[in-house]
Amino acid sequence: MKRSAQISDFLRPLCDVPSQAYLSNALQVADVLEWILEQVGTAKVWQTSFSISEEFLRRLFFIEKTGRVSEFNLVLDHKATNKTLKLWVFITQVVQRTFLADNHSKVLLVEAESGETVSVITSQNLTRGNRLHVPYF
Secondary structure (H helix, E strand, O other), rough: OOOOOOOHHOOOOOOOOOOOOOOOOOOOHHHHHHHHHHHOOEEEEEEOOOOOOHHHHHHHHHHOOOEEEEEEEEEHHHHHHHEEEEEEOHHHHHHHHEEEEEOOOOOOEEEEEOOOOEEEEEEOOOOHHHHHHEEEE
């Protein structure tokens, strides 16, 4: 998240507004994941993306250290395999299961232990690109 931004500038609590949309490059997928986990508690997470960066993996590592992620599953595009293989050791330390597929989707699925589920559809890869992030809850 940009240092000058607050997530509340873009999103309202899920219990108040369960379906939301916004267009901004101020938030990253990891920001949205942390925000969701703060609201739903411990959860299983599925993330799909074209590619992933070391920066996102570091964020995920620290998110998992909070104990809020019970399981993290990742689906990446096999076309980004060269980049994925360079990060493979780090990926296996952070992600329980990684799958390679014909995938260009960018979807975040969160299933809380309480049974609550949250889905986010975005245009952003798991990298530090400055693309606009358009999640739909």
